[in-house]
Amino acid sequence: MIADPLKTQATSKMMDMQLREVAPASAHHEFVLEVNNFNVDYGVGENMVRAVNDVTLKLRRSQVLGVAGESGSGKSTLVYAMTRLLRAPGVISGGDVTLNITNDGDSDEVTPINLVTASEKELRQIRWSHVSIVLQSALNALNPVLRVGREFHEVLKTHRRELTKSQRHARSVELLKMVGLNEDRLARFPHELSGGQRQRIMIALALALDPELVIMDEPTTALDVVTQREIINELNELRSRYGFALIFITHDLSLLIELADEIVVMYAGAIIERAGASELYEAPRHPYTLGLINSFPPMHGDRRELTGIPGSPPDLAELPEGCSFAPRCPYAMARCLHEAPALLNIGDSDRSVACWLHTGDSSVTVPVELSRSSSPSRAHVTVLQDHT
Amino acid sequence: MSEITTTPAQLSVRHLTRHFTTRVPGRLLHAKRVVRAVDDASLDLVRGQVTAVVGESGSGKSVLARMLARIIAPTSGELILEGTTIPAGAKRTLEYASKVQLVLQDPYASTNPVHRIRHSLERPLLIHGAKKHDVEDLAKAALSRVSLDPPERFLDRYPHELSGGQLQRVSIARALCVKPDVLLADEPISMLDVSVRLGILNLLKGLCDNEHLAVLYITHDIASARYLADEIIVMYAGQIVERSRGTALVDEPTHPYTQLLIASVPDPSDPTSQASQSDEHSSYAVPEVGCRFAPRCPFVMDVCRTTDPPVFQVGEGHTSRCWLYADRPEAVVEMALPERRREGETTKT
Ligand SMILES: Nc1ncnc2c1ncn2[C@@H]1O[C@H](COP(=O)(O)OP(=O)(O)O)[C@@H](O)[C@H]1O
Ligand SMILES: Nc1ncnc2c1ncn2[C@@H]1O[C@H](COP(=O)(O)OP(=O)(O)O)[C@@H](O)[C@H]1O
Ligand code: SF4
Ligand SMILES: [Mg+2]
Ligand SMILES: [Mg+2]
Numbered sequence: 047m048i049a050d051p052l053k054t055q056a057t058s059k060m061m062d063m064q065l066r067e068v069a070p071a072s073a074h075h076e077f078v079l080e081v082n083n084f085n086v087d088y089g090v091g092e093n094m095v096r097a098v099n100d101v102t103l104k105l106r107r108s109q110v111l112g113v114a115g116e117s118g119s120g121k122s123t124l125v126y127a128m129t130r131l132l133r134a135p136g137v138i139s140g141g142d143v144t145l146n147i148t149n150d151g152d153s154d155e156v157t158p159i160n161l162v163t164a165s166e167k168e169l170r171q172i173r174w175s176h177v178s179i180v181l182q183s184a185l186n187a188l189n190p191v192l193r194v195g196r197e198f199h200e201v202l203k204t205h206r207r208e209l210t211k212s213q214r215h216a217r218s219v220e221l222l223k224m225v226g227l228n229e230d231r232l233a234r235f236p237h238e239l240s241g242g243q244r245q246r247i248m249i250a251l252a253l254a255l256d257p258e259l260v261i262m263d264e265p266t267t268a269l270d271v272v273t274q275r276e277i278i279n280e281l282n283e284l285r286s287r288y289g290f291a292l293i294f295i296t297h298d299l300s301l302l303i304e305l306a307d308e309i310v311v312m313y314a315g316a317i318i319e320r321a322g323a324s325e326l327y328e329a330p331r332h333p334y335t336l337g338l339i340n341s342f343p344p345m346h347g348d349r350r351e352l353t354g355i356p357g358s359p360p361d362l363a364e365l366p367e368g369c370s371f372a373p374r375c376p377y378a379m380a381r382c383l384h385e386a387p388a389l390l391n392i393g394d395s396d397r398s399v400a401c402w403l404h405t406g407d408s409s410v411t412v413p414v415e416l417s418r419s420s421s422p423s424r425a426h427v428t429v430l431q432d433h434t
Numbered sequence: 435m436s437e438i439t440t441t442p443a444q445l446s447v448r449h450l451t452r453h454f455t456t457r458v459p460g461r462l463l464h465a466k467r468v469v470r471a472v473d474d475a476s477l478d479l480v481r482g483q484v485t486a487v488v489g490e491s492g493s494g495k496s497v498l499a500r501m502l503a504r505i506i507a508p509t510s511g512e513l514i515l516e517g518t519t520i521p522a523g524a525k526r527t528l529e530y531a532s533k534v535q536l537v538l539q540d541p542y543a544s545t546n547p548v549h550r551i552r553h554s555l556e557r558p559l560l561i562h563g564a565k566k567h568d569v570e571d572l573a574k575a576a577l578s579r580v581s582l583d584p585p586e587r588f589l590d591r592y593p594h595e596l597s598g599g600q601l602q603r604v605s606i607a608r609a610l611c612v613k614p615d616v617l618l619a620d621e622p623i624s625m626l627d628v629s630v631r632l633g634i635l636n637l638l639k640g641l642c643d644n645e646h647l648a649v650l651y652i653t654h655d656i657a658s659a660r661y662l663a664d665e666i667i668v669m670y671a672g673q674i675v676e677r678s679r680g681t682a683l684v685d686e687p688t689h690p691y692t693q694l695l696i697a698s699v700p701d702p703s704d705p706t707s708q709a710s711q712s713d714e715h716s717s718y719a720v721p722e723v724g725c726r727f728a729p730r731c732p733f734v735m736d737v738c739r740t741t742d743p744p745v746f747q748v749g750e751g752h753t754s755r756c757w758l759y760a761d762r763p764e765a766v767v768e769m770a771l772p773e774r775r776r777e778g779e780t781t782k783t
Contacts, residue, residue: 116627117598270490270654275698297628303702327702341628343635343661345684345701352661354632358597 075156077146078259078291079105079128084141086120086127095362097123097136099315102389105291107258112306112323113295114338116359120315121295122182125261129179130161130169138162147176148258175205178252180245182264187248188236194247195232201254221250226280242273246280253284261293266301278305299338303327311335314360314370317389321397328420331392331399333375336415369402377403377413442517443478444648445502445534445616450475450511452497470672470720471497474511477667477674479616479648484638486651486663488695494672495652499620502650503536516615532562535609539621541601545593545608551577552589555608562612576611579645580604580637599630606637617641618650623658635662656695660684668692671726679751688754690731725757733758 086098097120105111115121126132128143143161159172181187188197198218202209209217219229225246236244245265252260266274278301285292296302302309302323309326311319311334319332330336337355357374360366366373372382381402389400403412454469472494479485479502489495500506504513504526513520515533538544545554555573564572570589577585580603593601602622609617619638623631639662641647653659659666660681667677668689676689687693720726725738737757746759 116629271656271698272490272694298700299628300702301700304700338628339702341632343632343657344703345657345660345696345699346703349661349681351636352632353636355629356633358599358630359627 075146076106077104078107079103079146079293080144081128082142082144084124084127084143085139086123086132087137087139088123089135090137096139097315097362098127100389101141101315101317103310103317103320105259105293106307108285108289108291109308110285110292110294110306112302112309113293113312114297114299114302114309115312116297118359118362119312121312122263123315124312125179125263125293125295128161129173129177129261130164131179145172145177145259147172174201174252174257175255176257177259177261178255178257180248180252180260180262180265182267188244190236192235193232194234194236194239197247197251198232198254201251205255217254221254222247224253224284225250226276240273241269242277245269245277249277249281249284253288253290256288257290259291259293261295263295264297265294267296267298274301281305299327300342311338314362314365316370316400318371318400319398320389325397325420329418331397331404331416332371332401333377333403333416334371337374369400377416379410443480443514444516445479446477446514447502448476448512448514450498450501450513451509452494452501452506453509472501472508473672475669475674479650480664481615481646481648482642483664484642484649484651484662485665485667486653486659487667487669488653488656488659489669490654490695492671493669495669496620498669499536499618499650499652502616502618503534504530505536528562532612533614534616534618535612535614536618536620537602537605537609537622540625541598541605542593544605545601547593550590550592551596551604554593554604555589555611558608559611572611573607576607577604579610579641580607581633582607597630598626599633602626602634603637606634610641614647616648616650618652620652621654622651624654631658638662656684657699668695671720673726673755675727675755677753678749682749682752686749688748688752688759689727689756690733690758691727694730725755 081101081103084098084101085096087094087096089095099120101124103111113121113124123132123136127136127138132138141162145159145161146156147159149155149157159168161169161172164172188194195215195218198221199211199214202214202217206214206217215232218232222229222231227243227246227250231239231243231247239247248265249262252262266277269277281292282305284290294302294305299309299311303326304323306323309321309323310317311326311332313334319326319330319335321329321331326335327339330339334355340352341354343352355374356376360370360373366383367386368384369375369378369382369387372378375382379402385402387400387402387405389398390405391398392404393406403410403416450472451470451474452472454471455466456469457466475494475498477485487495487498497506501508502513504520507523512522515530520530545551552570552573555576556569559569559572560566573589574585577583577588582588582600582603588596588600588604593604596604606617606619606622617638622638623634626634635658638649638651642649651659651662656666656668663681665677665679666681666683668675668683668691670691676683676687676692683692684696687696719729721728721739723742724740725731725734725743728734728738731738735757737760741757743755743757743760745753745755748754748759
């Protein structure tokens with residue numbers, strides 16, 4: 047029958063190990079995605095707003111990167127621009143994005159693709175096969191007049207020309223089963239399915255060609271928590287089976303802390319903090335991150351009043367001078383009001399923050415709630431489990 | 435009727451029920467199904483208290499709130515405002531509307547985009563009989579009550595010039611300006627940014643504590659219900675399945691659905707908590723007879739599939755609609771309504 051194009055868990059693990067042993071010095075092998083000083087604007091001239099501001103990030107193979115931030119912070123713009131799905135008036139105005147794709151049949155070798163300069167033809171070859179996206183609203187992403195089965199056939203027909211019609215059907219059934227859906231769903235139209243079922247179908251489609259990177263933009267935001275939990279569990283299982291790297295975007299920081307290896311927090315288009323998931327939760331460094339964590343009422347313990355974050359999220363067209371969080375920041379100092387802090391590593395740790403409290407200036411006293419130490423990392427435990 | 439109790443309810447409902455009959459698409463013309471949107475709901479909204487209703491989408495929360503606001507009529511059951519039963523079939527009066535106000539989920543949809551904030555506030559005031567030369571001051575006072583200060587700065591703005599959180603405050607201000615005793619808030623924070631949600635929750639709490647409003651807070655977020663509520667009610671498929679005073683229901687959930695709901699909430703302080711159910715539950719039909727949760731319930735027993743569970747007392751001020759608690763028959767609080775025969779109808783799927 048059809049050769050399963052999905053890597054088995056064993057080979058993807060072996061690949062990881064080989065890559066580290068054979069070429070430890072080459073960053074290309076270690077990271078599936080590298081984004082450097084990336085800028086995205088909407089509009090031009092005096093009406094221009096910068097929706098993504100100097101974003102730099104790296105994603106290791108098989109890891110989960112969480113992108114947290116409130117609406118309007120630039121999360122969707124970032125991933126749309128990265129994958130060149132951005133529409134006018136959005137324009138990429140600087141930086142580069144490199145996807146290191148593995149070559150079929152030879153997992154040792156990777157080819158770096160510059161996504162910013164890639165041609166439409168190159169992009170077509172990369173999408174679905176190497177990187178795929180699941181959008182927030184599956185209802186909008188699925189064609190309303192096509193039965194679900196047709197969506198699978200189209201993707202498989204374009205990218206797996208060698209498959210016959212019955213092989214495509216068999217593969218579609220297999221993909222549905224993978225996300226816990228019965229094959230009779232293939233005959234349904236999108237509106238005949240629940241939100242959770244549509245989102246599972248989008249995930250199955252995203253995995254159809256065994257990409258090494260999957261990007262999910264708020265895939266569970268519109269679902270209720272029980273359905274969200276089912277999908278997250280499913281996703282964790284699929285990840286440990288197929289080893290794809292995942293960028294997961296959400297405003298729900300508590301969900302990310304559970305799901306991600308590393309988290310970046312965005313505010314007004316910029317990354318303001320980056321850390322391992324448990325470090326970020328147990329020992330936040332940026333006042334906005336701390337405020338976000340304290341904005342989720344706890345499920346146990348005494349009830350006490352929480353204050354959230356004063357003020358409103360910023361308007362990109364009227365960003366303040368200096369730190370964009372300063373107008374809402376309880377710790378703002380004189381300097382914060384006219385100089386923008388850069389995203390810098392904290393001491394010699396591998397986490398970073400954009401905040402004047404943490405630049406090592408001895409005249410600044412860091413408040414105790416922003417200098418807690420974190421317990422032995424849960425993130426590392428997760429990583430170890432992934433590779434055993 | 436309730437004058438004798440220590441804390442009289444401002445608004446009570448008894449056995450409130452609303453069914454919708456809809457055509458089944460794609461079937462014979464005669465194929466109809468009954469959606470039991472709300473079945474046999476009883477609750478009391480008391481001044482100075484927040485009652486939270488929690489449930490997934492489609493569980494009947496909005497239909498319940500709209501019946502309480504008398505925007506839709508119940509199929510059966512009664513509403514009691516300040517001890518007076520409202521006659522079945524009576525029209526919603528202006529007086530009722532001034533005492534019971536509803537705030538909706540989407541603040542952009544509930545304000546008119548072409549009118550200034552001033553208009554949104556002054557119109558209901560004029561309808562409710564305020565004098566023309568007073569309305570500006572009343573509107574400003576309402577904005578101050580929801581911490582939109584100074585109010586002059588907001589009166590002449592348009593909805594799109596405010597953030598979601600500010601606009602939700604305006605909708606609450608509009609509900610408050612007719613001086614209601616009861617505020618019904620239907621998912622007031624679910625469309626707002628995380629960082630401004632607590633501000634709205636604290637505002638509701640303040641209205642309740644300082645101005646003694648009776649507040650109904652509807653949500654799908656059980657953590658926010660725990661944060662705010664004096665009583666928590668969990669709905670599933672149109673029925674109240676569990677309720678408790680205080681936080682007992684979250685701390686010690688008894689109904690299998692509440693347990694599943696709580697286990698599903700992402701909880702960073704407890705990384706081991708993870709519900710294990712991973713089938714696509716959404717395709718389960720709600721059964722016509724027996725417990726509505728039975729198809730999804732990990733503890734399901736034979737009786738569950740044949741007989742609607744009654745409501746059992748499981749703790750002080752804590753009840754659960756589940757056969758697992760039938761070992762103490764004296765604990766039955768309320769028998770389920772007798773199963774009704776429905777001819778020519780198919781179940782909700
Ligand atoms: N088509 C557009 N034209 C102009 N501005 C836009 C457009 N799309 C998004 N923006 C602006 O870009 C910013 C980031 O938006 P988005 O990436 O959608 O944020 P997020 O996904 O974090 O909610 C927002 O402030 C938004 O107003
Ligand atoms: N006007 C209507 N006609 C038919 N069915 C309705 C109508 N309004 C609500 N329903 C149904 O009643 C049930 C409860 O709906 P709703 O109260 O809106 O749920 P919730 O607010 O908890 O998400 C749903 O199954 C919904 O489809
Ligand atoms: S009554 Fe039975 S089916 Fe219903 S929740 Fe309880 S144990 Fe489960
Ligand atoms: Mg977005
Ligand atoms: Mg609703």
